[in-house]
Amino acid sequence: MFPSKVYVLGVGSIGCLVSTQLAKISDRQIVLLLKDELTLNKFLNNESTLRYENLINLRNPIIQDFKFKALSSVPKNQFGKVDFIENLIVTTKSYQTLRGLEKFLPALNKNSKVLFIQNGLGVIDKLNETLFADPETRPQFYQGIISHGAFRQKKFAVKHVGLGDLKIAALPRTIPTFNQQEEFVNSTESEQNLVPDFIQDIIKTPILNAQYLDYEDLLVTQYEKLIINSCINPITAILDSFNGELLKIEEMYPIFSKIIQECIDVLTKSNLNTIRNHQNFNILLNKERLINVVFKVAEKTSRNSSSMREDIRSLNETEIDYVNGYVVELGKKYNVYTPYNRLICDLVKAKLSLNVYRNNDAIKMTL
Amino acid sequence: MFPSKVYVLGVGSIGCLVSTQLAKISDRQIVLLLKDELTLNKFLNNESTLRYENLINLRNPIIQDFKFKALSSVPKNQFGKVDFIENLIVTTKSYQTLRGLEKFLPALNKNSKVLFIQNGLGVIDKLNETLFADPETRPQFYQGIISHGAFRQKKFAVKHVGLGDLKIAALPRTIPTFNQQEEFVNSTESEQNLVPDFIQDIIKTPILNAQYLDYEDLLVTQYEKLIINSCINPITAILDSFNGELLKIEEMYPIFSKIIQECIDVLTKSNLNTIRNHQNFNILLNKERLINVVFKVAEKTSRNSSSMREDIRSLNETEIDYVNGYVVELGKKYNVYTPYNRLICDLVKAKLSLNVYRNNDAIKMTL
Numbered sequence: 001m002f003p004s005k006v007y008v009l010g011v012g013s014i015g016c017l018v019s020t021q022l023a024k025i026s027d028r029q030i031v032l033l034l035k036d037e038l039t040l041n042k043f044l045n046n047e048s049t050l051r052y053e054n055l056i057n058l059r060n061p062i063i064q065d066f067k068f069k070a071l072s073s074v075p076k077n078q079f080g081k082v083d084f085i086e087n088l089i090v091t092t093k094s095y096q097t098l099r100g101l102e103k104f105l106p107a108l109n110k111n112s113k114v115l116f117i118q119n120g121l122g123v124i125d126k127l128n129e130t131l132f133a134d135p136e137t138r139p140q141f142y143q144g145i146i147s148h149g150a151f152r153q154k155k156f157a158v159k160h161v162g163l164g165d166l167k168i169a170a171l172p173r174t175i176p177t178f179n180q181q182e183e184f185v186n187s188t189e190s191e192q193n194l195v196p197d198f199i200q201d202i203i204k205t206p207i208l209n210a211q212y213l214d215y216e217d218l219l220v221t222q223y224e225k226l227i228i229n230s231c232i233n234p235i236t237a238i239l240d241s242f243n244g245e246l247l248k249i250e251e252m253y254p255i256f257s258k259i260i261q262e263c264i265d266v267l268t269k270s271n272l273n274t275i276r277n278h279q280n281f282n283i284l285l286n287k288e289r290l291i292n293v294v295f296k297v298a299e300k301t302s303r304n305s306s307s308m309r310e311d312i313r314s315l316n317e318t319e320i321d322y323v324n325g326y327v328v329e330l331g332k333k334y335n336v337y338t339p340y341n342r343l344i345c346d347l348v349k350a351k352l353s354l355n356v357y358r359n360n361d362a363i364k365m366t367l
Numbered sequence: 368m369f370p371s372k373v374y375v376l377g378v379g380s381i382g383c384l385v386s387t388q389l390a391k392i393s394d395r396q397i398v399l400l401l402k403d404e405l406t407l408n409k410f411l412n413n414e415s416t417l418r419y420e421n422l423i424n425l426r427n428p429i430i431q432d433f434k435f436k437a438l439s440s441v442p443k444n445q446f447g448k449v450d451f452i453e454n455l456i457v458t459t460k461s462y463q464t465l466r467g468l469e470k471f472l473p474a475l476n477k478n479s480k481v482l483f484i485q486n487g488l489g490v491i492d493k494l495n496e497t498l499f500a501d502p503e504t505r506p507q508f509y510q511g512i513i514s515h516g517a518f519r520q521k522k523f524a525v526k527h528v529g530l531g532d533l534k535i536a537a538l539p540r541t542i543p544t545f546n547q548q549e550e551f552v553n554s555t556e557s558e559q560n561l562v563p564d565f566i567q568d569i570i571k572t573p574i575l576n577a578q579y580l581d582y583e584d585l586l587v588t589q590y591e592k593l594i595i596n597s598c599i600n601p602i603t604a605i606l607d608s609f610n611g612e613l614l615k616i617e618e619m620y621p622i623f624s625k626i627i628q629e630c631i632d633v634l635t636k637s638n639l640n641t642i643r644n645h646q647n648f649n650i651l652l653n654k655e656r657l658i659n660v661v662f663k664v665a666e667k668t669s670r671n672s673s674s675m676r677e678d679i680r681s682l683n684e685t686e687i688d689y690v691n692g693y694v695v696e697l698g699k700k701y702n703v704y705t706p707y708n709r710l711i712c713d714l715v716k717a718k719l720s721l722n723v724y725r726n727n728d729a730i731k732m733t734l
Contacts, residue, residue: 196380238714238716245721245724245725248719248720248721248724249720249721250716250720251714251720255714255717258709258713296569324672339625339706339710340706343625343706346622347606347618347622349617350602350616350618350622353616353618354612361615
């Protein structure tokens with residue numbers, strides 16, 4: 001029996017990184033799902049190739065090209081009927097996920113396995129409320145958290161600049177909330193513990209440095225990443241600075257402290273019954289430790305320009321609604337007041353609006 | 368009898384504007400109090416001249432030079448003894464006032480009349496707590512609120528670009544607070560109602576468009592200006608934008624709304640017994656009206672770069688502690704939570720720190 005296909009939605013830096021590394025070790029067919037025909041044509045003109053550039057050891061850079069099959073619409077079989085998508089990796093930007101997935105809905109069912117590797121939180125909550133409202137027919141979702149340093153300078157290519165890791169866990173079919181106090185509605189214990197074969201392949205890749213975790217362990221990692229991102233990303237975007245410059249600003253400590261305190265308040269209230277008994281819960285939500293972690297990450301990535309800052313500079317939508325905006329949403333849900341994260345969201349959006357206005361205005365002026 | 372001298376502390380744009388206009392209509396001696404000998408020498412090298420440029424009608428610009436006497440230390444009489452300062456106008460930046468006034472303390476007493484014309488609030492509170500802690504020996508303070516458009520391009524010169532007005536009132540010797548519920552401790556009714564002759568002169572100048580008000584009326588104006596400044600100044604400073612660009616940013620409404628709501632909450636609690644019975648109190652603190660006023664001011668001054676933004680660009684300290692910082696201080700005092708104004712203060716200071724760091728770093732790089 002042939003191993004089943006793997007579809008990949010989103011070919012930004014993460015999609016490119018994961019697809020090429022998976023292709024390197026596996027014979028299984030990988031199919032890129034591109035957002036429209038225009039992108040498909042661009043990909044075909046690019047000789048159906050994704051490029052992986054490993055720049056981690058600058059004395060020994062590695063460039064590798066991989067050819068992929070690609071589609072811009074729902075996959076169909078030889079009889080023109082919609083083909084079932086068993087394995088799907090989603091790496092689109094958070095805010096593009098709903099629109100990106102919608103088209104492929106007919107090919108997904110409860111036997112599909114969907115792995116999300118994205119920044120920010122709240123995407124799966126939104127999917128569960130909209131496209132997959134019925135827990136009985138919902139695919140099995142997996143969450144991946146990636147810490148590799150990778151960026152895209154041109155389309156269909158990734159520059160891999162920092163080794164990190166990739167943590168993956170199966171999500172419960174229904175995420176229990178503080179109010180509901182309900183039990184996990186897992187399909188079965190065993191189904192959740194069974195690691196799908198395409199994820200086993202990902203774990204085997206030498207470069208991605210991936211591991212499979214319990215959901216609770218992943219949540220701890222995920223919340224820590226959320227908190228780090230909620231500090232570094234918006235502040236570098238608002239002040240228009242490199243990550244490392246944050247270390248030179250005396251006022252960063254009180255600002256991070258304010259943002260983090262709200263994250264702690266919200267997470268403490270929202271996930272009591274999911275991770276409150278986790279061995280690392282008290283460590284996770286220790287404020288002084290978190291502030292230190294944020295400064296350490298800013299130091300380690302000091303020459304980086306955050307994705308949010310870069311989005312604003314290139315007039316793209318940011319993921320703010322899935323970072324600080326997620327904290328605000330949780331705050332609303334669990335009745336925690338989150339003024340600092342709210343104002344941060346507004347200011348990031350204001351900065352983008354200003355740049356968009358200046359750009360449009362500049363265009364008008366030269367006409 | 369000769370009319371008494373008028374001393375002026377601070378020769379920025381406001382000091383320059385007021386001194387030259389007063390000199391134009393009055394024979395009385397005006398003496399500039401300069402901050403140090405270096406500044407005094409620069410002034411003497413400038414032929415002891417302040418320049419007033421009226422650019423309001425650009426087809427008919429007016430340039431006038433005025434010679435002034437100047438000192439950099441406390442005035443002394445012919446016997447070398449400290450001379451009493453009867454009339455003093457203070458136009459320094461808010462945060463420079465304490466340090467600026469300290470040197471001249473020996474020349475001030477309860478018979479001195481001191482008119483403060485500054486942006487921001489809280490300076491006089493600070494003076495009353497420090498230099499003039501005893502209400503019995505404290506000079507009579509007057510507050511001026513100026514709305515003229517004026518800026519300084521070079522030292523000892525002011526460009527007057529927009530006609531505004533100047534509102535002046537006598538301050539009660541003790542400002543009653545919400546907690547104390549005490550009566551005004553005025554020297555006497557009549558003393559407060561007596562308009563000092565140098566202020567009468569200011570009111571006579573044709574260009575300053577000055578008027579004398581009751582303290583309560585002035586407070587209403589002053590709080591309105593505080594609220595406008597607390598929106599436009601820090602946001603243009605943080606986003607690095609012209610005033611008019613704020614009109615192009617969709618997110619300005621929720622941001623202004625947040626800042627203003629806190630101002631309203633704080634002012635409502637802090638000044639109940641001073642202006643709650645004022646006929647304009649409910650109008651003053653109407654939120655929708657205030658938001659509209661802020662947008663109107665941004666429109667009217669659309670090509671202006673706010674003083675706070677300019678301070679940050681030229682790496683000068685800002686008046687943030689006397690604008691949004693004043694709201695935060697009042698909030699602490701009257702137990703009103705002011706997270707939005709707090710974060711705004713931190714971000715303005717962070718932006719300045721970043722620019723200072725970049726400037727120093729740039730210097731290092733070229734060494």
